[in-house]
Amino acid sequence: MTTTRTKQVPRLDEMTRSELIQYLKDTVKPEEGLIPSYIFSHPKVYELEMEKIFLKDWLFIAHKSEIPNKGDFVTRELGGQSVIVTHGADGEIRVLLNVCTHRGMKLCRMDNGNQKNFTCPYHGFNFKNTGELIGIPFQKVVYGDTMDKSTMGLKEIRHDVYADLIFATLDDDAVSLDEFLGDIKWYLDLAFNRAEMEVVGLPQKWNVDGTWKLGSDNTISDSYHTLVSHGSIAKLGLVPTGDYSKYGYQIYTGNGHGLNLGMPNPDGFAFPENLINEYKERLHEDQYDILKQMKNMIVCVSPNIMILISSMELKGQQVSHTSLRIWKPTGPDSMEISAWVLVEKDAPEEWKRLSEQANTLTFGSSGIFEQDDTENFTDITQNSKSPYHLQENIVYNYTMGMHQEPVENFVGPGIVYKDKFNEANSRAFFRNWLDQITAE
Amino acid sequence: MQEKIILQYEIEQWLYKEAELLDELNFDAWYELLDEEIKYIMPLRINQMEESKPDYSEATLLFDDDSTTLRLRIDRLKTDMAWAELPPSRTRRNVSNVKIKEVSGNEVTVRSNLLLYRSRSTDTTADLISGEREDVLRNENGKWKLVSRWFLADQTSLATRNLAIFV
Numbered sequence: 248m249t250t251t252r253t254k255q256v257p258r259l260d261e262m263t264r265s266e267l268i269q270y271l272k273d274t275v276k277p278e279e280g281l282i283p284s285y286i287f288s289h290p291k292v293y294e295l296e297m298e299k300i301f302l303k304d305w306l307f308i309a310h311k312s313e314i315p316n317k318g319d320f321v322t323r324e325l326g327g328q329s330v331i332v333t334h335g336a337d338g339e340i341r342v343l344l345n346v347c348t349h350r351g352m353k354l355c356r357m358d359n360g361n362q363k364n365f366t367c368p369y370h371g372f373n374f375k376n377t378g379e380l381i382g383i384p385f386q387k388v389v390y391g392d393t394m395d396k397s398t399m400g401l402k403e404i405r406h407d408v409y410a411d412l413i414f415a416t417l418d419d420d421a422v423s424l425d426e427f428l429g430d431i432k433w434y435l436d437l438a439f440n441r442a443e444m445e446v447v448g449l450p451q452k453w454n455v456d457g458t459w460k461l462g463s464d465n466t467i468s469d470s471y472h473t474l475v476s477h478g479s480i481a482k483l484g485l486v487p488t489g490d491y492s493k494y495g496y497q498i499y500t501g502n503g504h505g506l507n508l509g510m511p512n513p514d515g516f517a518f519p520e521n522l523i524n525e526y527k528e529r530l531h532e533d534q535y536d537i538l539k540q541m542k543n544m545i546v547c548v549s550p551n552i553m554i555l556i557s558s559m560e561l562k563g564q565q566v567s568h569t570s571l572r573i574w575k576p577t578g579p580d581s582m583e584i585s586a587w588v589l590v591e592k593d594a595p596e597e598w599k600r601l602s603e604q605a606n607t608l609t610f611g612s613s614g615i616f617e618q619d620d621t622e623n624f625t626d627i628t629q630n631s632k633s634p635y636h637l638q639e640n641i642v643y644n645y646t647m648g649m650h651q652e653p654v655e656n657f658v659g660p661g662i663v664y665k666d667k668f669n670e671a672n673s674r675a676f677f678r679n680w681l682d683q684i685t686a687e
Numbered sequence: 688m689q690e691k692i693i694l695q696y697e698i699e700q701w702l703y704k705e706a707e708l709l710d711e712l713n714f715d716a717w718y719e720l721l722d723e724e725i726k727y728i729m730p731l732r733i734n735q736m737e738e739s740k741p742d743y744s745e746a747t748l749l750f751d752d753d754s755t756t757l758r759l760r761i762d763r764l765k766t767d768m769a770w771a772e773l774p775p776s777r778t779r780r781n782v783s784n785v786k787i788k789e790v791s792g793n794e795v796t797v798r799s800n801l802l803l804y805r806s807r808s809t810d811t812t813a814d815l816i817s818g819e820r821e822d823v824l825r826n827e828n829g830k831w832k833l834v835s836r837w838f839l840a841d842q843t844s845l846a847t848r849n850l851a852i853f854v
């Protein structure tokens with residue numbers, strides 16, 4: 248007796264690469280607001296992402312204020328590859344592959360520090376913080392004259408800086424950082440060029456069994472979830488109840504980058520008053536006008552950066568806090584979150600402390616807003632792993648706001664929608680993502 | 688000597704009781720153990736070169752709380768929308784190596800180890816948060832109250848989805 252099978256689970260791992268790409272094109276339909284669930288955890292999709300996005304895009308690795316002095320360095324990761332970001336003896340910033348050119352040992356296992364040279368723990372090759380190989384134990388004895396040290400320096404990774412944010416790319420053919428960022432720079436200025444900003448300490452890191460994409464998706468377009476996911480905060484009276492998170496704009500600036508701008512701020516100016524002149528000097532007057540009214544700003548720089556300016560009342564004072572994080576993929580269904588806190592360098596010490604405390608209380612690993620998000624990321628990702636989702640081609644609905652038209656009269660660049668409850672930015676993000684991973 | 692033994696016993700019992708209250712989600716009773724002026728701090732553990740340097744950063748704090756913000760965290764957990772702890776994590780706090788470092792007036796400084804086991808929902812893998820505490824306890828009218836807690840985790844990148852729990 249034979250049974251007839253009406254449905255089959257598409258076997259993505261048995262498909263050729265072009266079949267897989269075709270399958271993605273057939274099933275992911277951003278413009279229709281249809282995003283299939285398998286993309287949130289399938290290892291084959293992850294492989295494409297690593298190759299086509301994380302080995303190619305410009306990725307954030309450090310803020311300049313983390314390495315202010317000659318010799319300062321931080322170690323970071325880039326497309327699964329460890330790198331050392333150094334402030335060289337010559338004053339130059341470099342991004343060096345953290346791989347010894349002799350036999351591949353990780354040269355440095357510290358998070359940060361100040362060093363002129365790095366000595367390899369395996370055989371002791373010694374490199375300057377400019378990447379140059381300067382010492383080999385027993386060189387004369389073991390190599391005679393055959394070793395040319397000048398060809399054995401640490402590999403330097405292409406990097407560039409905008410608004411003190413150091414980006415690097417593993418793709419030498421990538422477009423310039425300037426072109427990659429495009430119009431999102433106008434909004435990055437509000438976060439990082441409004442005043443001289445500095446990172447507080449080092450980024451904290453924690454690990455979530457959820458895909459990095461849900462972090463970016465949530466960042467770029469989801470103000471809607473705050474009503475329920477962060478409903479406890481409204482119940483405590485920390486934010487107004489109801490539709491507070493709706494007011495403002497949702498803006499898409501291209502290349503997968505976009506933001507949600509919450510304004511006006513019913514509670515008044517949330518930035519240090521003593522810096523108003525600095526803000527006015529550094530920002531265009533339209534930008535300053537936005538800063539003046541800003542309640543919050545949540546920016547996604549594709550693929551995996553979230554920048555947040557938020558404000559709240561703490562200890563009787565209206566205070567804003569600024570942070571940057573990356574949703575770093577660590578597998579098809581997991582990520583490590585790294586979160587940096589930044590403050591205005593010339594803000595009063597008291598204000599800085601309050602701003603840091605507000606950030607710790609609300610965002611970061613213990614943040615009372617943030618905590619709830621990781622439940623969503625985890626459960627959506629884990630659900631999507633069931634083969635049933637592939638068999639049924641379960642798709643999620645991203646159609647919110649499709650009936651709306653962008654507004655024309657906004658002062659900043661981008662495609663701008665009035666109010667933040669919209670999924671236009673997610674549709675654009677996933678279109679960009681799909682184009683990237685299906686590119687030949 | 689006998690006084691020392693009694694003090695050691697009292698402090699140990701206090702820490703065990705505290706752990707029990709937290710494991711039983713009895714946050715209000717736990718809050719009663721805290722002094723009004725409490726400082727509740729968790730610095731960031733980092734990988735550092737020199738052994739002489741402390742391998743943590745107090746510039747980056749994972750908890751930076753006082754009695755007002757701790758109250759807020761507890762009140763939040765009581766709302767029916769504190770999703771991060773719905774259902775609540777099953778936790779088991781193992782407190783050990785309790786060493787009284789200093790006694791001054793009615794205050795003691797005590798170091799201890801904490802191994803916190805955390806199980807979420809249907810997860811079959813558990814989160815482990817291990818670290819060291821330095822607490823200051825003050826005796827007021829025969830009752831010990833926590834004046835400050837400093838907790839340093841052993842991981843530089845925490846293997847838990849959030850810190851919706853107390854340490």
Ligand code: FES
Nearest residue numbers: 347349350367370
């Ligand atoms: S691997 Fe670095 S010196 Fe041999």
Ligand SMILES: [Fe+2]
Nearest residue numbers: 472476616620
């Ligand atoms: Fe959220």
